[in-house]
Amino acid sequence: MRDFRLLWAARLIATFGTGLLVVAIPAHVYAVTGSVLATGLTLVAEYLPVLLLGPFAGVLADRWDRRRLMFATDIAHAMVISLVFFARTPDTVWLVYLAVLGEGAAAVLFRPAAQAHTPAIVGTGPLLTSANALNAFTTGVIGLGAAPLGGLLFAVVGIDTVIGVGLVSYLVSALAIAFTRPRPRDRDFSRRVLPDLKEGLGYIRQAPATRALLVTSGVYLLANAALTSLLVPFGVTQLGGSTQVGYLLSALSIGFLLGAPISHRIVDRLPVKTTVAAAQGLVAGAFVLMFNASSMPVTLIAAALAGIPGVTVLIALQTWLQRTTPEALLGRVGAVFLTAEAAATMVGAFVGPTLGELIGLPPALNAACMITLLASALTFWLVPNPAEDRLSDDRAELTTQSTDERLAQ
Structure with a gap:
């Protein structure tokens, strides 16, 4: 196209x-x-x-x-x-x-x-x-x-x-x-910004799966930011220096690249709840192996393995939002997730080094891995089953209709 x-x-x-x-x-x-x-x-x-x-x-x-x-x-x-x-x-x-x-x-x-x-x-x-x-x-x-x-x-x-x-x-x-x-779109510039913001947040409150994924992805991203902030100290103290940090980042990126085509096959076949929760759990397991491995080759393999489900989480979440969110609200809902991502990243970047100072580097790394695993458990617990997602779809359809009616006025 x-x-x-x-x-x-x-x-x-x-x-x-x-x-x-x-x-x-x-x-x-x-x-x-x-x-x-x-x-x-x-x-x-x-x-x-x-x-x-x-x-x-x-x-x-x-x-x-x-x-x-x-x-x-x-x-x-x-x-x-x-x-x-x-x-x-x-x-x-x-x-x-x-x-x-x-x-x-x-x-x-x-x-x-x-x-x-x-x-x-x-x-x-x-x-x-x-x-x-x-x-x-x-x-x-x-x-x-x-x-x-x-x-x-x-x-x-x-x-x-x-x-x-x-x-x-x-x-x-x-x-x-x-x-x-x-691609012309009907739009009303006379409306105020705050009502539009409330409308986007109102949709998220009414959509159980979207609301749950906002929470669980925030926990997941916080943990990942904490781990990322500790990668350089981990590489220098545990692996031998900054060169090894470069190898580690390259292995993560390679896993990310390998995961993109694999994710394409998974996302369309499994419910978002199963896909995201399982991928988050696999990321947690790979990180535990990476930070506790006794040899450099195992660490690099674990890093690549973490990248594969890591990109699956991102693709599954974005695709699901694009498919289920009303077109008239898609920008606002996506922006809420973007803002939550930035907030979680900043908090995680502060929490990681703070834990490292308080309890030591290895315990801090494993604690962040457990938070990643917690995100997986929360996804399984909070995100509705596929049959229950129909309620979210029905509410989204009603929201779309009401939005279109207001724009037509």
Whole structure:
């Protein structure tokens, strides 16, 4: 499908541009300031827009033409990162923070629109699962190579080249989106934002499976963020150094890539409750093996095994939301999950190192693994059985009808 190929290419190119900056921008800040604190603030600036703007991004995705919104955010991406060109001294490093804040704001506006636009292009049948699996696969490939490449480019040719490549990638992404076909949508700009937010949250309250998955995915992501924050100390103290950390991250990424095509076959055959809970449980088991293995090869194999069900969780959850959420609410519901993801990640990134300081590294790692396993148990317990999901579907249909009636007025 032509439109999906263009959208996929746009996301691929923009993700590559963003990936180049993951290492290069903090490295630039450290080179300019020599401050670890100043460098760490770039991560705060990256997550802050998600927490503040996440729900509002969903309202915009449901009100506005999603194609135009994605185009505009790509242009905004290109404009804000160009500010880094002018950050050359400690006195001007605030421009980097402003650029990262702007980049984060543009990204949080783009994601709900792209997730909601995908089923409008490919439908909600098997092609949707294939589309999500392809997006996950390509995101994994980019994640495996873009960040190290950005760091290498920074070291060899400097920050200007990295920013220049990123800027071009956003402009090319915007061009690809511009070539997709317009898909007019009825929208009412006279309504206030808060009622729209309440409507999205009201749908989640009325949909038992969606509400449960929001809770359990939050617990799961918190545990994963805690584990991720402890990977570097684990690699240095238990595996032998930073080189081993690189091997570990590569093994996780390889598992992520292998899991994308496998997930495509699983998601369409099993209920979301079974798929997500089982995958979360397998991730917990693989992490326990990884952090308690007695040899490096076993650790790397366990890391790859963790990546396979890890991507299955993401694809199953996203596909289920796209299929069951009313089209008129899809942006808002997706944005709520995006905001919860950012909040859980920030809490987990704080909890992991704190536990490591209080009880030691090995107990902290195993505690985070048990929280991952708890997420699996909660999914089995809280998510309704497939037969009970029909109630959620009926309520979603009623919500869609009432929303359409209001938009028609």
